[in-house]
Amino acid sequence: xxxxxxxxxxxxxxxxxxxxxxxxxNSTHGPFLACSEYPQCHYTRPLKPVIESHIVKVLEGQCxxxxxxxxxxxxxxxxxFIGCSNYPECEHTELIDKPDxxxxxxxxxxxxxxxxxxxxxxxxxxxxxxxxxxxxxxxxKPVVGECQFCEYPLLMEKRVxxxxxxxxxxxxxxxxxxx
Numbered sequence: 001x002x003x004x005x006x007x008x009x010x011x012x013x014x015x016x017x018x019x020x021x022x023x024x025x026n027s028t029h030g031p032f033l034a035c036s037e038y039p040q041c042h043y044t045r046p047l048k049p050v051i052e053s054h055i056v057k058v059l060e061g062q063c064x065x066x067x068x069x070x071x072x073x074x075x076x077x078x079x080x081f082i083g084c085s086n087y088p089e090c091e092h093t094e095l096i097d098k099p100d101x102x103x104x105x106x107x108x109x110x111x112x113x114x115x116x117x118x119x120x121x122x123x124x125x126x127x128x129x130x131x132x133x134x135x136x137x138x139x140x141k142p143v144v145g146e147c148q149f150c151e152y153p154l155l156m157e158k159r160v161x162x163x164x165x166x167x168x169x170x171x172x173x174x175x176x177x178x179x
Contacts, residue, residue, distance in 0.1 A: 015043045056074060056075050057073040070085045081094065106129075109136070126141065142169065150173040152173060155169055
């Protein structure tokens with residue numbers, strides 16, 4: 001494995017802590033500026049400025065409930081969201097895609113309700129709101145009802161070639177329901 005040697009920047013910059021020369025180093029997250037007197041001095045700075053979010057559109061007529069400035073549509077690191085135009089003084093934010101509250105009781109713990117969630121890959125699933133105490137999860141939309149075959153207290157909608165079918169939500173049964 002070859003060791004990458006640090007090299008000097010085009011314009012000489014100096015460390016604000018110890019007045020030594022700053023050099024470019026590489027890491028798994030990309031290049032950054034670091035003090036050449038490391039390990040005595042631990043100063044580092046990213047080469048690219050970190051952009052938290054940028055404004056896509058100003059939402060005219062919609063005001064922040066906290067400071068009454070206009071709300072704006074922003075593109076952030078985790079997707080689109082609505083935030084106050086007076087950021088960073090006001091840190092009010094709202095989600096665009098609020099999860100559906102299904103009001104379907106969890107068949108496993110019987111105390112929580114199933115909520116719509118999104119995986120890190122963008123797929124929709126339904127899980128108990130008592131997580132991590134209850135780890136019940138299904139991939140299809142839950143429907144209140146009882147299975148005709150095993151009497152499991154939850155059904156789920158599944159899209160098939162013939163339309164939408166109701167299936168038993170139990171992993172042991174999973175049979176389609178007769179209408």
